[in-house]
Amino acid sequence: MTWVFAAFAAVWIAVFLFLVRISRTQRALAVELAALKSARR
């Protein structure tokens, strides 16, 4: 059972890290976009 849980944990940790990376980049881009828009005005 340890092997199954190790494999399963690897899958979900990787998916979680991928989502964290996406959401951090998305947030940084949203901040940059807002700054650029206000500078344009």
Added chain:
Amino acid sequence: MSQRRIADHLTDYALFLCMTASIAMMFFYAPIEREMGIVQKIFYFHVPLAWNAFLGFTIVFFCSFRYLATRDPKWDARAVSAAEVGVLFTTLVLITGPIWAKPVWGIWWTWDARLTLTFVLWLIYLGYLMLRRYIDSPERRSALAAIVGIVGFVDVPLVYFAIRWWRTQHPQPVIMGGDDSGLDPRMATTLWVSTAAYLLLFTALYRRRLRLEYARAEVDALRDEMEGRQS
């Protein structure tokens, strides 16, 4: 609420339901394999991850062709998003495979045709993503990446057919593998439910990654506009 948000929510709900069903079936419905025992359960996510990685690289192949034909950046955005999720899934195939192999074969890894070609596939698309980071010109970056995306796809059928064409340490196919192959009906049903769950996971990750690419394009366009005004 926009149509895109509704589609995202629907995908997430369907993913939650399907993934829960898949996990429950894996542990409580599918029988325990006679020779390998409980470790065989890894099969229910190792195989769907591999199939969906193939799907990702097929999307890269198709979108790369479309990009080269039309030069429309939306095709490039779709290709890179699919490539990134495909690389994530292939990484997980390369992690879960050895975790299954150690208790069953007694070794973590062997350089047989299927394993080596999967590793090469991972390297090709990792190279595709790295290439994009080192080229500044957006048009040149997209065109070169599209060529790599098309040429690299050659490895996908090789990985799929490796266990049919050559004698490998990797198990022989259990789906569409000829007269001697086949799965217990409960195992097959669990595998198809898991495949659907991982397809939904692929879709959810792909949609989020694509949205990021569109946001990046918006920022780049605005930055170019500002620089144009200043100069």
